Amino acid sequence: MKKLILLPFVAILSACTGTGGFLESNTVVIEERGAEGKTVDAIVRDESSFNWSDLTKPFNKATNTAQANAKDQAVAKLKASDTNFVLYFSYDGADIGDKATQEIIKHANFMRDNPSVKLRLEGHADERGTREYNLALGENRALSVKEVLGLYEGLDGRIEVISFGEESPIAKAHDESGWEKNRRVEFIYQ
Numbered sequence: 001m002k003k004l005i006l007l008p009f010v011a012i013l014s015a016c017t018g019t020g021g022f023l024e025s026n027t028v029v030i031e032e033r034g035a036e037g038k039t040v041d042a043i044v045r046d047e048s049s050f051n052w053s054d055l056t057k058p059f060n061k062a063t064n065t066a067q068a069n070a071k072d073q074a075v076a077k078l079k080a081s082d083t084n085f086v087l088y089f090s091y092d093g094a095d096i097g098d099k100a101t102q103e104i105i106k107h108a109n110f111m112r113d114n115p116s117v118k119l120r121l122e123g124h125a126d127e128r129g130t131r132e133y134n135l136a137l138g139e140n141r142a143l144s145v146k147e148v149l150g151l152y153e154g155l156d157g158r159i160e161v162i163s164f165g166e167e168s169p170i171a172k173a174h175d176e177s178g179w180e181k182n183r184r185v186e187f188i189y190q
Helices: 002-017 053-059 060-081 099-114 132-149 176-182
Strands: 027-033 037-044 084-086 119-123 159-164 182-188
Touching: 037 176, 060 099, 099 132, 099 182, 119 132, 132 159, 132 182
Parallel strands: 119 159
Antiparallel strands: 027 037, 084 182, 119 182
16 A cells, blocks of 8 residues: 555656656665565656656747737738627617628638637627626627627637626717617627
């Protein structure tokens, strides 16, 4: 039983020694006294191929910076085109019309062409209704957009939905001209 408990610790220690350590050929000998007082030797060989540089690969600043710049350039190019990054909805509505579908298709094609890009859909509502109702309405609007985007293969796992309800209005006017600007879903690329 003691051998089983010691084996993980020995494996960790032998992995930490690397090459040029005090152990030859990555071999560890464990000595333990049995119940009768006899010495029992167990030989453990470390066959791992751990490389410390493997830990730094995901954190390579130059690679991450290059990827971020490529993503930023792609998003800037999309913004320069005639693509809308905000879709507006009718009062109490979450339906996607033909014009909105065409805009969503542009975003779907962009995401398909840029597989490292992730999208956050932020749903909003105007100030009428309760806070809870408006949070649900904002979420339903964003989910409606996500549903259309989900028709394209491989995009669904890269889309996040969040609702702000009435909490983040663009227009402060308390009339229809303000409310129609606040009933929206925004496309935020990450």
